[in-house]
Amino acid sequence: MRQPQPSTRSCWPRARSMRSYAPAVSWILVAPAIAILAIGFLYPLLRLIMLSLSAGPSATYGRLLREPLYATVLASSIVTAVSVTFACIVLGYPVALAMARLRKRAAALTTACVLIPLWTSVLIRSYAWIVLLQRNGLINSLLIAEGLTQGPIKLLYTQGAVILAMTHVLLPFAILPIFSILRAVPNDYVRAAHSLGAGKVKAFFLVTLPLSLPGVFAGAILCFVLALGFYITPALVGGPESMMMASLIGQQTTVLLDWPFAAALSTVLLAITLLIVVAFRKSLSFSKGLSSVY
Amino acid sequence: MSFIWIRLSAIGLRLPICAFACFIPLAASLNWASATEQVVIASTGGAYDRALKAAWFDPFTKETGIQVVTVVATNAEMRAKASAMVKAGNVTWDLYLDGEIQAASETHRQATEDLSGFCQQFANRKDLSPNACAPGGVLLQSTATLLVYRTGKAGEPVPETWADMWDTKKFPGGRAFPSFDDPWRVMAAALLADGVAKDKLFPLDVDRALAKLDQIRPAITLWWKTGDQSVQGFRNNEYSLGQIWLTRAKAMQTEGLPIAWSSKASFLVGDRISLIKGAPHRENALKLIAFWLKSPKAQAQACEVLSCTPPSSDAIALMSDQARKTMPGADDIRNSIVVPDAEWINANAAMLLERWNNWIR
Numbered sequence: 001m002r003q004p005q006p007s008t009r010s011c012w013p014r015a016r017s018m019r020s021y022a023p024a025v026s027w028i029l030v031a032p033a034i035a036i037l038a039i040g041f042l043y044p045l046l047r048l049i050m051l052s053l054s055a056g057p058s059a060t061y062g063r064l065l066r067e068p069l070y071a072t073v074l075a076s077s078i079v080t081a082v083s084v085t086f087a088c089i090v091l092g093y094p095v096a097l098a099m100a101r102l103r104k105r106a107a108a109l110t111t112a113c114v115l116i117p118l119w120t121s122v123l124i125r126s127y128a129w130i131v132l133l134q135r136n137g138l139i140n141s142l143l144i145a146e147g148l149t150q151g152p153i154k155l156l157y158t159q160g161a162v163i164l165a166m167t168h169v170l171l172p173f174a175i176l177p178i179f180s181i182l183r184a185v186p187n188d189y190v191r192a193a194h195s196l197g198a199g200k201v202k203a204f205f206l207v208t209l210p211l212s213l214p215g216v217f218a219g220a221i222l223c224f225v226l227a228l229g230f231y232i233t234p235a236l237v238g239g240p241e242s243m244m245m246a247s248l249i250g251q252q253t254t255v256l257l258d259w260p261f262a263a264a265l266s267t268v269l270l271a272i273t274l275l276i277v278v279a280f281r282k283s284l285s286f287s288k289g290l291s292s293v294y
Numbered sequence: 295m296s297f298i299w300i301r302l303s304a305i306g307l308r309l310p311i312c313a314f315a316c317f318i319p320l321a322a323s324l325n326w327a328s329a330t331e332q333v334v335i336a337s338t339g340g341a342y343d344r345a346l347k348a349a350w351f352d353p354f355t356k357e358t359g360i361q362v363v364t365v366v367a368t369n370a371e372m373r374a375k376a377s378a379m380v381k382a383g384n385v386t387w388d389l390y391l392d393g394e395i396q397a398a399s400e401t402h403r404q405a406t407e408d409l410s411g412f413c414q415q416f417a418n419r420k421d422l423s424p425n426a427c428a429p430g431g432v433l434l435q436s437t438a439t440l441l442v443y444r445t446g447k448a449g450e451p452v453p454e455t456w457a458d459m460w461d462t463k464k465f466p467g468g469r470a471f472p473s474f475d476d477p478w479r480v481m482a483a484a485l486l487a488d489g490v491a492k493d494k495l496f497p498l499d500v501d502r503a504l505a506k507l508d509q510i511r512p513a514i515t516l517w518w519k520t521g522d523q524s525v526q527g528f529r530n531n532e533y534s535l536g537q538i539w540l541t542r543a544k545a546m547q548t549e550g551l552p553i554a555w556s557s558k559a560s561f562l563v564g565d566r567i568s569l570i571k572g573a574p575h576r577e578n579a580l581k582l583i584a585f586w587l588k589s590p591k592a593q594a595q596a597c598e599v600l601s602c603t604p605p606s607s608d609a610i611a612l613m614s615d616q617a618r619k620t621m622p623g624a625d626d627i628r629n630s631i632v633v634p635d636a637e638w639i640n641a642n643a644a645m646l647l648e649r650w651n652n653w654i655r
Contacts, residue, residue, distance in 0.1 A: 069652050076655075135530040157517065240473050240517045240654040248651070254370035255475045256644050257377055257401040 045270075052263035060264035070248070070265070074272065077245040080163065080234075081227035085174075087167040088223045089216060092174035096215070097208075099175070100182035118172040126236040129165040130156060133237070157239035165237045170226055174219035181215030182208070217284060221277055228273050245269050332361040333578040335567075336376075336390035339366035341545070342600065349595035354585045360578045369393060370475070376570050377405040385572045388579035393476075394564035397430035399640035406430065406568040412580060416587055419606075426605035431566030432583045435593075435602035438540040438622045438631060439472070439479050440560030444528075445552040454556045456487035459535050460510050467534025468515030470527055477650035478639050479561050480507070482632065483537055486559070496635035500646070504653050517654075528553060539563075544601035544620050558630045562622060597621065 133155040140152040193203035231246035252262035351362035372390040379385045413427035481503035518524040524538040593604030594612035
């Protein structure tokens with residue numbers, strides 16, 4: 001990994017702010033992005049919300065509130081998403097740290113190990129877990145061969161399998177933001193901490209970790225948002241009790257073809273996701289030194 | 295900067311799935327369009343597709359010169375996509391396969407053409423079953439969802455009815471039931487096990503069915519969502535008794551697995567070929583479905599492989615004795631196989647699914 005030159009290390013690396021250009025230039029520069037967002041995202045979103053209201057709000061939103069099923073599934077989806085996010089950060093942080101610290105070849109190898117799964121279809125990665133977790137799969141065979149269990153234990157089609165497989169699928173989304181921040185933290189800071197008498201552990205907790213928090217939070221938000229809408233993986237490795245909001249939306253869209261209700265479910269999921277993300281960011285902005293959380 | 299890159303890759307996560315599922319077959323069909331006469335049919339792919347291609351599509355192309363382009367999707371995807379194409383006024387498929395029950399629903403009628411006029415030409419065909427050509431689509435084949443079990447030593451009692459499926463003392467071992475958002479057949483099995491008469495089954499008593507299902511729930515070791523799961527589960531000894539598709543059970547028996555089934559505990563299900571409203575190659579599509587009904591040889595060849603019942607009795611006559619023995623026959627349908635009440639199921643689909651979701655999670 002090439003070390004940045006000392007001159008560029010002197011300040012926190014950030015994209016050039018909008019304030020450095022004249023307002024007219026800024027608007028012209030962002031106009032294409034705004035146009036794409038408006039046509040490709042805002043307009044369909046508006047149509048979705050209109051569709052959800054087309055059958056009358058009591059038939060869609062009313063039903064959502066009357067029937068406790070939807071609130072409980074939403075709650076359990078959030079719990080699953082939070083668990084997956086937590087697991088991604090805890091498992092991803094050391095990998096990101098290794099990627100940022102290792103020398104050339106080892107770093108390239110680690111990066112490849114992170115990126116290749118990212119480019120592999122979610123479907124294939126989920127099926128791989130089925131192969132590992134099934135009744136006479138690799139893990140059960142190992143457990144029995146080692147005499148740790150009498151017979152095969154039920155690993156597949158459980159909530160644990162869902163969290164495990166989702167964590168695996170989403171891990172790169174935690175690793176990459178943390179890595180990009182960690183790489184920008186100059187090694188000089190750690191050396192300075194050492195020279196002031198901090199040991200390795202202390203330097204990590206007092207210097208590296210706090211400086212990398214923006215990456216941790218960016219990774220957490222990404223993982224959480226993606227996990228909340230997960231569809232394929234829970235459907236493949238989960239049992240009937242690990243029902244996610246996306247599966248309910250899928251049922252309404254493809255089985256019952258009740259699109260107004262599917263639109264209402266999607267709108268509620270989107271609103272809750274936005275609410276949680278905004279609340280998360282708001283709570284962060286109170287803590288000092290985290291202003292660069294994107 | 296880094297965040298923008300990551301955002302892009304977040305979208306990238308979704309793209310490959312969609313690219314495999316829909317863009318590649320569509321691109322392929324677009325390439326064909328300019329060259330030759332064609333017809334686009336959506337089906338579920340795999341072994342099913344291969345059997346249909348060998349028995350039906352290839353002979354059709356040979357006779358008419360019309361290319362048959364297949365698009366692979368699950369039944370639910372097809373239903374949603376056909377409906378979306380009609381609503382958007384941009385139809386690229388001509389035909390798709392839908393379940394017998396769904397083909398009788400209101401949403402199906404909105405997306406597909408009424409074939410009543412087309413069906414008149416088959417009115418005098420004595421070999422075809424009476425429902426072979428219906429307004430909602432042409433019958434492709436019928437098969438069953440039924441009770442299968444792992445065979446033990448000779449002389450041991452074998453499960454025959456749904457009540458036996460619930461009898462965990464007499465027949466120990468794990469149980470398998472389907473859980474693919476279409477819960478009527480599980481509820482119906484529970485009611486039959488609880489002593490409801492076959493002709494009194496519909497309308498389904500959902501409360502009673504779920505109460506009966508509570509009794510068997512601890513023994514259920516597999517809820518299968520795809521046919522492959524039911525096969526893999528049996529191979530892995532995950533269950534000894536299960537409610538699965540006859541076509542899959544037959545495939546496992548051919549493979550040499552110790553599996554048998556009871557036609558006394560079975561439900562008749564089938565697939566229909568439906569013509570989408572505004573199909574771009576409507577005439578070719580009608581030729582293709584007429585070819586199916588007019589060609590008992592094609593039906594016999596496909597059903598020989600898939601262990602299904604073809605719509606024509608002439609086709610049944612052409613099949614091997616062995617294949618005839620495993621498929622649901624006319625006598626079975628009269629005496630033991632339950633024919634679901636499609637009208638009631640469609641009218642109550644949303645309620646059934648909501649009750650089911652509440653119970654299962």
